[in-house]
Amino acid sequence: MTLRPLATIGFDADDTLWQNEQYYRLTEEHFTALLADFAEPEHISGRLLEAEKRNLAYYGFGIKGFTLSMIETALEITDCCVPARVIDDILRVGRELLSHPVETLPHARDTLETLAGDYYLILVTKGDLFDQERKLAQSGLGELFDAVEIVSDKTATTYRRVFSRNGDSPNRAMMVGNSLKSDVVPAIAAGAWGVFVPHELTWVLEQVEKPVEAPRFREIAHLGELPDLLASLQ
Template sequence: MQHSRKLTTIGFDADDTLWQNEQFFRVTEKRFAALLADHAEEDRISARLLEAEKRNLAVYGFGIKGFTLSMIETAIEVTNGQVPASTIAEILAAGREMLNHPIEPLPHARETVEKLAGAYRLVLITKGDLFDQERKLAQSGLGELFDAVEIVSDKSAATYSRIFSRHGDGPEKGMMVGNSLKSDVVPAIEAGSWGIHVPHDLTWVLEHVEPPVSAPRFRQIANLGELPGLIERIGEID
C-alpha cells in the first residue's frame, strides 16, 4: 500500500479493539449480582460496584485484579460486613476465570495489523495490568507484528506525545486507533495525532464521552477492515 508522507506511526488499543474484553466483565458482573441477590437488587449492586471501581481506579488501576477487589469490597458493603467466606471464594474464582479466559480476536484485527506492519511503525498502547496484558498479547499471536508495546496506567495527551515521540516522529505523524473515545481518541487528538474511533458494542460506562466531531483529525470507522482504506485517504489529505 502507498505510504502516507506524513503518517509514520500507528498506535492500536488492545481490549475491545483487537480482541474481546468488556463482555467478560459484563458476564462476571451478572454472576456477582446473582451471588448477592438475597441482599440487594441487581441494579443496586451494579451501581455500588461502579462506585467502588471509580474510587479504586487511582489505587488499583485498570484491569481484572482491580475489578475483583472492587467486587469483594462491594460484597462487604452490601452485606454490612456479613458476606460469607464462601462468597468471597466464588468472587476470587470468577476473577481467576477472567484472567485465564482465551483470547477472542475481533473481526479484521489480524489481517489489518498484518497489512500495515512494515509500512508503518506499529505500537500497541494499552491500559491495565502488566501481566494480564502481556498474556493476552502473547495468546493473540499478534505480538511479533508490533514494533513496540506500551502498557500504561492511563492515557492522556502527554502519554501519546511521549509514546509517539519515543517510537515515531512525534504525535503529528502518529495515529491512535481504538474503541474508547475518552482514552484512545480524544487525548490522541489533543496531542496532535489522528484519532480513529472503532466503536465496540460494549464500552465501559466510565469511557463514555462525546465524539470530537469538529476535530479535523477525528475519524470513525465501522470495523478495523476499513482502516487501510482510511489511511490511504488520509495520505491524500497529507
C-alpha cells in the first residue's frame, strides 16, 4: 500500500482562520492617543514594541502580555507619573480585546469542511490558553479539527513534537499560516511543508524573509486555494 505524501495538516489560528492583528492595531492607536501629552505616536509605538520584545520571555504571546507592556510603556514615557485614569483605560481596552467577537476570515470554514475526513486536521496556535480556547469556541470551527495544540511558541522542535504526536512524522505533514516566522519557516525546518497565506496585517515581530528556495515552501493568496494546492502535491 502506497502512503499519500500528506496525511496531517496544521492550521494557524490568528489572522489565518480569524481576524486578530487589526484589533491590536486599533488598541495601539487608542493607547498612543492616551499618552499624546507626553510623546509623539511614533515614539510611543516604538517604546511599546521594545517592551513587547523584552516581555515575551516573561509573559509569552497574547493580550495579557500586550496589556502589561502598555502599562510598562506608559510608566516609562511619563517617568512613572502616568495618571491613574490612563492605567484604568489601558486595563479596560485589554479586557475588551479579551472579549472581542471572533470574525472568521473568508474561505476558512469552507476549506476546513472540504478537507475534514480526508486529512487529520490540527489547530496549532500560540498565545494565552484561555483566550485561544475562547476564540476557537466562538469561531464555530472547533468541530472540524481532529486535535488542538495551544503552544507557548512555535519552533522546529514544537512542530516535530506536534506532528509526531498527531501523525506518523513531520515529513507527511503541512503547516498553513500567515506568519512566515512562526508558521512556515520552523515547520519546514522540522521536515514538513510550509504554506504561507499572507494577511494584510502582520505583527512586525512575525516578519522574516520568504524561504523561496526551500523545496517544501508554497504560497497561496487565500485559504480557498489550499485544496487545489494539495491536489497538485498528491
